[in-house]
Amino acid sequence: MSSSKKSTLSRRQMLTVMGATGAAAALVACGAATPTAAPATAVPAATAVPPTAAPAATAVPKPTDAPTAVPPTTAPAATATAAPKMVTSGGKQLPADAASADQQVLLYAGAVPGPGQGVDAQITASVYARGGLADLYSLPLNRLSHDFDMVPGSATEWKVSDDGLKWTFTLRKDLPWSDGSGMVTADDFIATFQHIADPKTAYDFTWYWDTGNGNLKGLGEALKGTITPDKIGVSKTDDFTLVVETSVPTPYLPRLCIYMNPFNAKALKASGPKYMNDPKTTISSGPFVITSWDPTRWEATANTKVPDDVKPFFERILSVPYPNGFQAYQAGQIDMSAIGNAADLQTAITDPVLAADIRPDVGDFRTDYFFFDTTVAPFDNAKFREALGHLLDREAIGKNISKLLARPAYSFLAAGFPAANPEGLRDIQSFDVEKAKKAYADSGVKIDKLTLTYRDDYALYEAISAFYADSIKTNLGISVEIKKLPVKDYSAALLAKPSQIPFGAISYGMDYLDPSNMLGVFVGNKKGGRHTWNDTAYQDLLAKAGPMTDIAARTALYQQAEKLMTESFAFVWMVTRTPLNLLKPYMKGEGTLPGKVNKNPGIAWPQLSAMTPYVSSTYIGNNVTKRTIP
C-alpha cells in the first residue's frame, strides 16, 4: 500500500533534514559548554591540608608497647540549653549535636564488588575474601588510634618476657558474646590461632604470622602437617590471660595483633567460621551484629550487649555495592566515599560542595614503585639500572599526573612511617638526565626496546608509565612497550620461576606499622619475598634489626637497609599515595577530627572497622540533610 504524497519525503530530503538537525545540535552543544561552577584556580581550602602532614614519628615504636591509659570514648555532657537528650537503642546517650536516633544510620558503598566480596565477615576467616562490612563483630587484641598508636582492644595490656619470646596479653573481662554464651576469653583466641594454623583451613594470609613476620612458634610446622595445630605457641594461664610465643624475639608482635579478631570458640568448633555470615547463627562481641550478609545488602545493627565504650552511636550500617562509590556519593546515597582517579578528583575540586568534603588521608602508607628483575640482562647491570633510576621526574608526575592523589616518592618508607628517612635518601634517585646518560654509557648495555608491565589496580599507572617510557625514549633512545595485567595474572607472572616480569610497576602498603613489614617485601624471593633482588647484606640487616629492642639501633639498621636498597636501583620509587576521601559534613565524632600527629581530618585507615575505636564514636550530626535511608 502506498503513502499519501503529502506525507512522503524522498530519501534525499530526509538526509538533508537529519544533517541540518545534527549540525544544529552540535552548535548548541559547543555553545553550551560553560561550566556550571567556576573552575577553581587554586586548590580549595579543604584540600589544602598538605598530604605530607603524615605522622611525624620516625622512630621505631617501643618493642614492649605497653599502652598508655586511653580514656574510653564518652559522649560530651549535654548543656542546659542543648537539644533534648537522645539515647540509642543500646542506651548510649547521643552527643548534643547529633541527629535523632532514627538518623543514626551510616550509608556506605561496599567495595567495588570483586571476586569473593561478601564471603567472609572477619579477617581471621579470610583476608582477601572479606565482605563489605567485615571486621565489625569482634575487637582485635589491640587497635590503632588516629595517630597510629596502639590502644587496647580485647586486650587491656600486654608485656613481653625478658628473652623476648613470650608475650602475655591481659584480656578484658567485660566483653560478652551476643548469644549469651559468656565473655570473650583466651580460649577464643587460642581457637582462632589454631584455626589459622590448620592446614584444612587453608588460610590465605599465613605469611603474616609465619617466619619473618609474626614468627608464631610452630606455625610453619603446623601448616606442613608435621605438628597438629594445638601444638603451636598459643596458650593461656587463666581464662583472661593469653600467652603467645614466637620462635625469635619479635618486638613488634603487638602491632600485628590488630588483625587478630577472635572467633567464638564453641561456634567455630561446631560450625566452622561460616557461622558468622549467617544472621541466624552469627555471634558478635564487637560494636555491631550482622543482620544481613547478602551480596546485595550487607547490614549490621548496633550490638546493645557490649560495654558503652564499644557500643556505637550508629543504630545500623548499611553497605550496598553501587556501580561507583564516587557517583553514589554525588547522588547523595552514601555518607562517605573515596576519590579513586584523576577524573573524579577534577570533578571534586571544581565542585564547591564536594571540595569542602575532601579529607586527605595517609592511608596505609602505600608506595608505588618500578622494579627490575636483577637476574636477567640488561637489568642485572647495576649501571643500567642506575641510568633508568635517574630518568623518573617525580616532581613533574606530582604536578601533572598524580596531583593531590599521590606525592613524589624518593624513598620507600613514606614520611611518618617508623624509620622513614625520605630526606636522607632524596638525592640518590634524583631526576638527573646527565647522570642517567653517563651511567648508561658506563654500563656498556646496548638495547633498543624494553617492556614495562604494570599491575592493573591503580588508575595512575597508565599515565605514569607512559611518562616514564617517554623519558627513557627521549634520553636514552630505548623504546618502552607498556603492558598491563590484572592482579591475579600479574601475581602469577611475577612469582613464576623464573619471573616473567623483568620490568614492572607495583605497590605495597603496610599491614602493620613497623619497618619489618614494609622492608620485608624486598627480602628477596629466596627468603619468601616477591622480587628477584636477593641482596645478602640487605637480608642480614633485616635479620639483625628484627629482634632488636633498642629502638635507636633498630631504626638505624632499617635506615641503612633502605639506603642500600635505594642505591642498588633494583627499585625506582615512584609515588606515595595520599588517598582522598569524601566525608559528608554531618559525619561527626572523634575519628573525623585531625589528630595530634596525623593532622589530617577524616576517618583514618583502616576506617570502617573495629580495628580502630572510632567506629564506635562516629555519629550523624544534626546538620544532616535529607537522606533516603533504605
Added chain:
Amino acid sequence: MARYLLVRFFGFIFVIVTVSFITFFLMWSTPGGPFDESKMPLEGAAKANILKKYGLDQPFYVQWFKYMVNAVQGDFGTSFQYQTPVKDLFLKFWPNSLLLGVLSLAWSFPVGIIIGVIAALKRNTVIDYFITTFALVTSSLPQFAVIFFALAIFAVWLKVVPYGGWIDRTPDLKVLILPVLIFGMGTVGSLARYTRSGMLDVLGQDYIRTARAKGAKRSVVIFKHAMRNMLVPIVTIFLPTVTNILSGSIYVELGFVIPGVGRFFLLSIFARDYPMIMATVLIAATILSVTYLLTDVAYTLLDPRIRLA
C-alpha cells in the same frame, strides 16, 4: 521427527562435552588460581593446602572428568568464592537475571514489533525514517556506554532514579527502570528492523494484493494474512533472545550491580572460581542448544513448507 530429535540429542552431547573440555582447559591454563598473592607470596605449605582444599592438586583431565561426572548428576560443585554449592547460588542469582530479562522482553518485544509494523505501513514517511533511525541507534549503541551516561544523567545529575542499589530480593520499581530499559534497547531496535523488512516483504506478495482486491479490511490484511507470514524471521531472533535473557546480561548486571548470573559469571572468571565458570558455561550451552532446537521445530509449525532434515 523422532529421528531428527535423536540426531539433535547426540549432537547436543557432543557440544556439551566439547564446550566443557575447552572451557576447562582454558581456565586451567590461565595464570593464577583461587588464591591471592597480590601482597606476599604464599609459602609452599600454605599454597599446597589451598590447592588441596579446592581439588586443584590433581591433573587437569582428572579434575575435568570428576567435574563432568558430578555435573551429569546435577552436582555442579562448590563455589570457591562463596563456599556454597553452585546450584544454590544459581537458585539465588538466577531469579534476578530472569526478572530483569522478562521485564525487558515484556516491553521490548511488543514495542519492537509494533513500531516495525508502523514503519512498514508508513514506508518512506517521516515516521518510517524516525523509527528506522531509532532502531539503528538503539541496536548499535554499546550497552556499557549507555549505562554510564544514563546513570550519570538520570541518577547523579537529575536524581530522578536511584543510583544503582538493587538492595533486596524484590527491588522497587524505580531501581528497575534504567536496567530494564537499557537491557531491552538492543532487542527493540533489531526487532523493529526485522519486523519492518519482513512486513515489507510480505506486503508486496500477490496474496496480499488478492486479499485487498477481494475487499478485505485493512486490519484483516495486516493481522490475519501479513503478520502470520512475517513471523518466521521474528522467531529466528526471538528464541535466541530468550537465551540471552535466561543467561543474564553481563553488561547490564555489572553496570547496575545487579546480583544476577551474568555478573557473577564475570566475577568468577576474575576469581578463578572454576565450578561457577563451568556451571554457567554448561547451562548456557544447554539452553542455547535447546533453544535452537525449539526454533527449528517452531519453523515447521509456522510454515508447513519447511521440513526438518
